[in-house]
Amino acid sequence: MHQYTAPTAALQHKVILITGAGDGIGKEAALTYARYGATVILLGKTTNKLAAVYDEIMAAGGAEPAIVPLDLKGATAKHYHDLAATIQTEFGRLDGILYNAGKLGVLSPFTHIDLDTWQEVMQVNVTSAMLLTQALIPLLSKADNASIIFTSSGVGRKGRALWGPYAVSKFATEGLMQIIADEYDNSGIRVNCINPGATRTNMRARAYPGEDPQTLKSPAQLMWLYLYLMSDDSKGVTGQSLDAQPK
Template sequence: MYSYTARPSLLENRTILITGAGQGIGKAIALSCAELGAKVILLARTASKLEAVSKQIIEQGYLSPIIIPFDLATAKDKDYIQLAEQLSEQVNQLDGLVNNASIATDLKPFTELSIEEFQQIMEVNVNATFALTKYLLPLLQQAADASIIFTSSSVGRKGRALWSAYASSKFATEGLMQCIADELKETSIRSNSVNPGATRTAMRAHVYPQETVTDNPLPEQIMPVYLYLLGPDSIGINGQALNAQ
C-alpha cells in the first residue's frame, strides 16, 4: 500500500472535483477529502447516489458539497462548456480534479467486442476525461497550486488478453496525462496518474465474478496516494504514474 499519512488540515481551503463520486473509489475520495477540510464537488450520472454521499458528508459535519448529475457517456461539447460556466459561478477556483469515473466490459477476446462497446469505453474513460480537463483548466489555473489525477490501471501500462478496450482506454489515459503534464510543466498545475489496483468495487466484482471480494482492499484503504497528490506535499510531482497499492 502507498505510504503517506495526511495531516488533519491537509486540504483546508481547497476545492476538489471528483468524477464517479457516487460509489466505490470516487465516493471514498470524496469522503476522505471532505474529512481533511476540502469543499468537494461530486459529479456522476446518478443523482440519488450523489445525494446519499452528500448527506453522509454533511452528517459528519464537513463542508456541504456541490452535486452535479452529469452523464459522461452522452455529454457533448456544449454540455462541458455549460458545466464549466456553472462551476465558475459557484466557485472561484479548482485545486483538484480527480478524473476517476471509468467503465469496463466483460472480459472477452477483441474479436467479440462490438464497435459500440469499444467506443463507449473510450467515450467515458478517455474523451470525457479530456473534455473535463480542457474546460475546467481556467478554474484550475486560478489555484495557487492545482492537481489533476488521471485514473489508470495495470493494463494501461502492460496490456493483457481479453482487456483490449479497457486497456486501450487506459494507455490513452496515460498518454493524455503525460502530454498535459508536459504542456503545463512551467505552470502551477501538476498532472499525474494513479493505478488503484485490485479494489473492492462493483466494477471489479462485475469483471471478476469468480473472485473472492474480501481478497481486495476497500476503497478507503487505498486513499493515501490520492490525498498525497491532492495536497501541497506533492507540489513538483508531475507526469508520474503512481500505484495506490
C-alpha cells in the same frame, strides 16, 4: 513510496471535482477529501447515490458539497463548458480534479469487440476526460497549486488478453496525462495517474465474478495516495503514474 500521512487540514479551502463520486473509490475519495477540509463537487450519473454521499459529508460536519448529475456517456463539450461556468460562478476557481469514473465494457476476445462497446468505453474513459480538462484548465490556472489525477490500471501499462477496449482506454489515459503534464510543466498545475490495483469495488466484481472481495483492499486503504497527490505536499510531482498498492 512510503504511505503518506496527511495533516488534518491538508485540503482546507480547496475545491475539488470528483467524477464517479457516487460509488467505490470515487465515493471514498469524496468523503476523505471532505474530511480533510475540501469542498467537493460530486459528479456522477446516479443522483440518489450522489445525494447519499452528500448526506454523509454533511452528517460528518464537512463543507456542503455540490452535486452534478451527468452521464459521461452522452455528455458533450457544451455540458463541460456549462459546468466550468457554474464552478466559476459558485467558487471562482478549482483546485483539483479526480477522474475516477470509468466503464469496463465487455471482456472478450479481440475479434469479438463490437464498435458500440469500443466507442462507449473510449467516450467515458478518455474523451470525456479530455473535454472536461479542456473546459476546466482556465479555472485550475487560477489556483495556487492545482492537481489533476487520472485513474489508470495495470492493463494500461501492459496489455492483457480479453481486456480490449478498457485496456486501450487506459493506455490512452496514461498518454493523455503525460501530454498535459508536459505542456503544463513549471506551471501551477500538476498532472498524475493513480493505478489503484485490485480493489473491493463493483467494477472489480464484474471483471472477476469468482473472486472473494474480502481478499482485496478496500477503497479506504488506498486513500493515502489520493490525499498525497491532491495535497500541496505533492507540489512538484507531475507526469507520474503511481501505484496505490506498490509491490
